[in-house]
Structures are given as structure tokens and as C-alpha cells.
Amino acid sequence: xxxxxxxxxxxxxxxxxxxxxxxxxxxxxxxxxxxxxxxxxxxxxxxxxxxxxxxxxxxxxxxxxxxxxxxxxxxxxxxxxxxxxxxxxxxxxxxxxxxxxxxxxxxxxxxxxxxxxxxxxxxxxxxxxxxxxxxxxxxxxxxxxxxxxxxxxxxxxxx
Amino acid sequence: xxxxxxxxxxxxxxxxxxxxxxxxxxxxxxxxxxxxxxxxxxxxxxxxxxxxxxxxxxxxxxxxxxxxxxxxxxxxxxxxxxxxxxxxxxxxxxxxxxxxxxxxxxxxxxxxxxxxxxxxxxxxxxxxxxxxxxxxxxxxxxxxxxxxxxxxxxxxxxxxxxxxxxxxxxxxxxxxxxxxxxxxxxx
Numbered sequence: 001x002x003x004x005x006x007x008x009x010x011x012x013x014x015x016x017x018x019x020x021x022x023x024x025x026x027x028x029x030x031x032x033x034x035x036x037x038x039x040x041x042x043x044x045x046x047x048x049x050x051x052x053x054x055x056x057x058x059x060x061x062x063x064x065x066x067x068x069x070x071x072x073x074x075x076x077x078x079x080x081x082x083x084x085x086x087x088x089x090x091x092x093x094x095x096x097x098x099x100x101x102x103x104x105x106x107x108x109x110x111x112x113x114x115x116x117x118x119x120x121x122x123x124x125x126x127x128x129x130x131x132x133x134x135x136x137x138x139x140x141x142x143x144x145x146x147x148x149x150x151x152x153x154x155x156x157x158x159x
Numbered sequence: 160x161x162x163x164x165x166x167x168x169x170x171x172x173x174x175x176x177x178x179x180x181x182x183x184x185x186x187x188x189x190x191x192x193x194x195x196x197x198x199x200x201x202x203x204x205x206x207x208x209x210x211x212x213x214x215x216x217x218x219x220x221x222x223x224x225x226x227x228x229x230x231x232x233x234x235x236x237x238x239x240x241x242x243x244x245x246x247x248x249x250x251x252x253x254x255x256x257x258x259x260x261x262x263x264x265x266x267x268x269x270x271x272x273x274x275x276x277x278x279x280x281x282x283x284x285x286x287x288x289x290x291x292x293x294x295x296x297x298x299x300x301x302x303x304x305x306x307x308x309x310x311x312x313x314x315x316x317x318x319x320x321x322x323x324x325x326x327x328x329x330x331x332x333x334x335x336x337x338x339x340x341x342x343x344x345x346x
Contacts, residue, residue: 010299010331010335011303013284013334014284014300014303016281017193017284017288018193018281019190019193020192022210023206026188026210027181027188030180030184030214030217031177031181033210034218
């Protein structure tokens, strides 16, 4: 990092030179040599932040996918139970069920794409970290709304 | 205030409390490491030197005289460790005799105390300082970066105060001269 200075004196030039830091393990090495037990090195600043955000994003995606799966199972619980009790019907209607499943996935992908486009438009000036967080939240909401749509549509059909 | 705080931390160290050692480390490790790095021009070696300096200081706390600032004592230990390292690793670079460094300012009427009326970047400032012979570099660092008095510098380096003032004058004149002619700068 450099910075320009105008009309600087030699004293000020030397006086404002930066201090450098030794490695993050420096304290532990000295304390260990003095006979003290040392503790694990904690990641500093931005490393802790980025690690936490990545973990949160992965957890968010895992939760969103799990919720989607649970909703789909709940939406088609009776169908799934019926097929498990009569597996021969699955083979006979395999194409129908595959087609239904593909529609579900296609709609989910459409909503995700829409969420992605909205995110790109709104957050074009942001760096990667807020994008990651907000995209995770939007993806989770999108998956839940898809699941909710098919859950209620199934309820309406039964009525 | 700092002296009183250092004293209480040293007392904690003498009682065997890890908190005292760790607090002194956090307080001074960057200064000691940066000083060592500008002495030996290598970060790995500087960290080893800083590590040895702190261990020696902590193990010798019983002999520390609280009438003098702890940081002065710590810098003296670091200074000695740096010289020991350079004697072994780079004996050709070391010259402990001012007479071996011949330098005459180009314009004796132009005092080095006057401001450099030109723009300068920190990186260039670092290069200028690092291009100086060890004796002048260390003296300038202790006075202007570490805010030591001539008396403290003389205690750290083990030289008379008069010699400290001569080295400060020559060091500044050398910087000014090299700033005018960048081709003289070699890190």
C-alpha cells in the first residue's frame, strides 16, 4: 500500500513507515517456549467472515433442498404410499410420473432463474459476499414457494 | 501510563501468569518484528530474531531494572540479537566502524533538516531507508520511528550520545543525497 505525501520531512517520512506483523502463530510459539499451553489459532478478520458466510450459504441451500423434498413428499404422500403398496402400478404409470416430476423441476428452475436475474439486476454493484447471502435466501424462498404451490394445488384437486 | 502498565504486566509475568506475557507480546511484537525486519531485510529471519528476543526478555525479567522503560530494554535485546545474526549469516555486510563509511554531503550548506520538497511514496521511503548502511538505518529508525531519545539510543546501541547525533546527521544527509540521485539506491 502506498500513499503520496507532499513536502515531507525525513523525520516524518521515517516516522510514518508502517509496522508489520509476524505470523499468526507468533504468540503461541513464544508462550509455548515459556512452558505455557497454547490454544488453537483463530482465523482473523475477513477469513472468519468468509468461512462463516460460506458455511451459512451451504447450510441454507441444504435446508432449502430438504424443505423442498419434505414438501414434495407431503404433497404427494398419498400417491407415494399407494405406489409403495402397489409397485406394479408404478411401472404401468412410469411415464406419467416422470412427466409430472419433470414439470415440477422445470417450474422450480424457472423460478430460480427469475430470482437470479432479479439478484443480478439489483446487486450489480455489490461484491460477491452479499450476492452469495442474498442468492441463498432467494433460492430458499423460491424452493419453498414452489413446494407450497404444488402442495396447495394437490389439496385443491382433492377437493 | 504505559510504563506503569508495563510494570504491572511484568509483575504478572514474574508471578507466572500467562496473561502478562501475552499482553506484552501483543503490545510490542509488531514494533520489534518491524525493527528486526528492517535490520536484517528478511521477514523469516526477523521473526526468528523477534521470537528469541522476547524469550530472552521474558526469561531475564528478574534482572530487568524498572527504572528504565521496558521497551528500551527490549529493543536493546533485539539489537544484540540482530547483530549476532548478521555476524554469522552476513559477515561481509556488517561494518561496525563509522570510519569505514565515507560520505560527504554534496552541498555542505544545505542542511538535512530542511524538508524534501518533492512527492514521495511510502514504498520509495522504505527503499531509501533500506539502502542506507546498517548503522545509520538503525539510528534513524530508533529516533524517528520508535521515538527514542538520543540517550535511549545510546543505551540500546552501546555507543556515546555524540556518536548517535553524528549518525543521525549523516543518515539524513545520505537520504537526501540518494533521493536526488535514485541510481545510487541499492536495497
